[in-house]
Amino acid sequence: MIHSDSIQYPHIQLNLHSRLECGIGLPEVMITLLLLSMGSLALTQLQLKNLQSAYQSYQDSRLALLHGEAIERLWQQRCYLSNMNDTERESYLIDAFPDVFSHASTDILAPTQVWLNHKPVFIDC
Numbered sequence: 001m002i003h004s005d006s007i008q009y010p011h012i013q014l015n016l017h018s019r020l021e022c023g024i025g026l027p028e029v030m031i032t033l034l035l036l037s038m039g040s041l042a043l044t045q046l047q048l049k050n051l052q053s054a055y056q057s058y059q060d061s062r063l064a065l066l067h068g069e070a071i072e073r074l075w076q077q078r079c080y081l082s083n084m085n086d087t088e089r090e091s092y093l094i095d096a097f098p099d100v101f102s103h104a105s106t107d108i109l110a111p112t113q114v115w116l117n118h119k120p121v122f123i124d125c
Contacts (some may be wrong), residue, residue: 063108066111070100070109073125079125 053062074081081089093101093111100111 004063066109067114070097070114073097073100074114074118075120078120078122082116082122082125086115089115
């Protein structure tokens with residue numbers, strides 16, 4: 001006779017209810033979710049740091065290009081600018097090239113700062 005909870009074979013009898021149940025309990029699930037959420041937060045933080053450094057790199061590149069353009073403008077007009085005093089030179093450069101030179105006197109792209117740091121040679125003027 002075969003019962004619903006056991007299987008009989010000629011030599012072997014298996015009782016399905018007597019084996020241990022192997023399953024995943026609530027603590028294991030909670031620990032797994034905690035580890036996954038911590039990993040997700042770490043990846044998010046890493047992505048934010050990556051975006052910050054990419055933006056900083058963009059700003060540094062932009063500033064370097066503007067600084068190079070400011071130096072080129074000084075060299076292009078070195079003969080004309082050499083005949084001006086500091087105030088006239090600053091006013092002219094800010095008015096003529098507002099997208100390159102800064103109005104703030106302490107800025108690295110202020111005309112006076114660029115002129116003092118990269119003063120062109122006037123031998124051929």
